[in-house]
Amino acid sequence: MSQTSAPITPPREAAAGSLKSALWLAAGFALLKYVLATAAQIAMQHAGYGIFRDELYFLVCGRHLAWGYVDQPPIIPLTAHISQLVFGLRSLALFRTFCSMAGAAAVALTGILAWRIGAGRWAQALAMTGILLAPMVMGTDATLSTSTFEPFFWMAVALALMELARLAELGIRSGPAIAWCWIVVGLAGGIGLENKWNEFFFLICLLAALLLTRQRTILASEWFPIGFALIVLLILPNLLWEIHHHWATLELLHNDQIDGKNVHLGPLSFVLDQMEVFGFLMAPLWIGGVLWLLLSRKARAFRFLGVTYVLYLPLMMILHAKDYYLTAIYPLYFAAGAAAWDALFRRRWLRRGLTPAWVGLHLLGTAIFLPIILPVLPPASELAYMTRLHFQPPKLETGTTAPLPQYFADMLDWRHKADLLAGAWLSLPPSERAQAAIYAKNYGDASAVSIYRPDVPEAISGHQNYFFWGPRGYTGNVMIIFGDSRKTLDSEFDSVQVYARDTNPWVEPYERGPIYICRGPHENLQTLWPKVKFWY
Numbered sequence: 001m002s003q004t005s006a007p008i009t010p011p012r013e014a015a016a017g018s019l020k021s022a023l024w025l026a027a028g029f030a031l032l033k034y035v036l037a038t039a040a041q042i043a044m045q046h047a048g049y050g051i052f053r054d055e056l057y058f059l060v061c062g063r064h065l066a067w068g069y070v071d072q073p074p075i076i077p078l079t080a081h082i083s084q085l086v087f088g089l090r091s092l093a094l095f096r097t098f099c100s101m102a103g104a105a106a107v108a109l110t111g112i113l114a115w116r117i118g119a120g121r122w123a124q125a126l127a128m129t130g131i132l133l134a135p136m137v138m139g140t141d142a143t144l145s146t147s148t149f150e151p152f153f154w155m156a157v158a159l160a161l162m163e164l165a166r167l168a169e170l171g172i173r174s175g176p177a178i179a180w181c182w183i184v185v186g187l188a189g190g191i192g193l194e195n196k197w198n199e200f201f202f203l204i205c206l207l208a209a210l211l212l213t214r215q216r217t218i219l220a221s222e223w224f225p226i227g228f229a230l231i232v233l234l235i236l237p238n239l240l241w242e243i244h245h246h247w248a249t250l251e252l253l254h255n256d257q258i259d260g261k262n263v264h265l266g267p268l269s270f271v272l273d274q275m276e277v278f279g280f281l282m283a284p285l286w287i288g289g290v291l292w293l294l295l296s297r298k299a300r301a302f303r304f305l306g307v308t309y310v311l312y313l314p315l316m317m318i319l320h321a322k323d324y325y326l327t328a329i330y331p332l333y334f335a336a337g338a339a340a341w342d343a344l345f346r347r348r349w350l351r352r353g354l355t356p357a358w359v360g361l362h363l364l365g366t367a368i369f370l371p372i373i374l375p376v377l378p379p380a381s382e383l384a385y386m387t388r389l390h391f392q393p394p395k396l397e398t399g400t401t402a403p404l405p406q407y408f409a410d411m412l413d414w415r416h417k418a419d420l421l422a423g424a425w426l427s428l429p430p431s432e433r434a435q436a437a438i439y440a441k442n443y444g445d446a447s448a449v450s451i452y453r454p455d456v457p458e459a460i461s462g463h464q465n466y467f468f469w470g471p472r473g474y475t476g477n478v479m480i481i482f483g484d485s486r487k488t489l490d491s492e493f494d495s496v497q498v499y500a501r502d503t504n505p506w507v508e509p510y511e512r513g514p515i516y517i518c519r520g521p522h523e524n525l526q527t528l529w530p531k532v533k534f535w536y
Helices: 019-046 053-062 075-087 097-117 121-132 135-141 150-169 176-195 199-212 214-220 224-244 248-259 267-277 280-295 297-318 323-344 348-373 379-388 414-426 443-452 486-492 525-532
Strands: 436-440 478-482 493-502 513-521
Touching: 019 097, 019 121, 053 075, 053 443, 075 097, 075 176, 097 121, 097 135, 097 150, 097 323, 121 280, 121 323, 121 348, 135 267, 135 323, 135 348, 150 176, 150 199, 150 214, 150 297, 150 323, 176 199, 176 224, 199 214, 199 297, 199 323, 214 224, 214 297, 224 248, 267 280, 267 297, 267 323, 280 297, 280 323, 280 348, 297 323, 348 379, 414 436, 414 443, 414 478, 414 493, 414 513, 436 443, 478 493, 486 493, 486 513
Parallel strands: 436 478
Antiparallel strands: 478 513, 493 513
């Protein structure tokens, strides 16, 4: 169709209102999300929770800035480093400012996606409410992680492709709008990959979905190679790091699979889990969105988005992914569900009556389950509350047996653990301190020492990227060790002494136990180091 042909109006575009009104509505919901997220951070800190295990590790990685790490690309360590420099670590709300901003941006983009698909204002608000209150989204937004910024990058790619598909339906094949859309795809896709490799699977599924639908025509644009080249150019530094380090990330992923670290769910359990973690009450909205994209004639311009989910969901099942690996894709389907909601309830009075009622029920459910979604109560109160609700925390990893959800437990005890390890080092005679290394098997314990106790040497470990940072100049003659068994240490040292024990009942069992002072190694730490690699 030529540019002069009669335009085809996208589905319900008139009902969706102007872009300006959609932007104002999205901005309002983004502000609400930011305020609620900040309030949650204050409540969590007041309840006694602190920096998350992985955040401590990211902070240490940020002190060793590189183009890659064993378990993530560079963006999150860089973000953690900037956040510490700008906001410090005293306030969780301030330290996690970028998390709250990212969550607000994801909510706003959900509203814009809904508008572009053709949903009216009430439906746009419904879509944004669904994402704002989704338990999994609330959890991933609450700490700095590789999942924090994923929705922003993924939805930026999706929105640009939706615009390309809409323009193709109007017969527009070239021009500045086409060029800018492909540039956005390239920038968001490439930077997103520097944030987390999981976006690779999303992009592959998107490409396959485009090829399987009539939207394949947008790939014929002369700007498609430029968008693709941008993605390759932006991810190239991390690829070169991986090559230089013998594809360390692939080795780590392989270890996770063969060692059975993660809990593997069957197909039905996996789907039910997705419904649970995104809220059973709102499940009809995003499920309806997937079906509407796949089946509705009004959604034909955006059919590829429905096919993307059909490809991505089973791919994650095959890869035995954790449930939160799908979080970033759901704003698309909440937005599409909003358009389906408008199509189902055509009468304005019906939509305006049912939408608040549905949102009200969701708000009530969220209020009841909030202490299960986020650690806003002290540990003892959290456990009592879960017991009253007969709630059993789901397991993401096979080795977790703490009374609290692993996500909660991993925000406890780090400063105390750092003090114990530092105390063991300070208890040594000055002649031994100069050569004594603090060794922790897990990066959480090692990072806690480095972050909370700058008055003692940085800890060493074989876990994840700590392995690459090496044993430094230590020979192992005197070592403070946490995380290894007494039997193992007795076989490796002449003298093994218990200095103290961490007995916190709320943390995982492998975070409780003795801290040892070991002397007289049977093998020099420098030659032993290749054997301590722990990529798991």
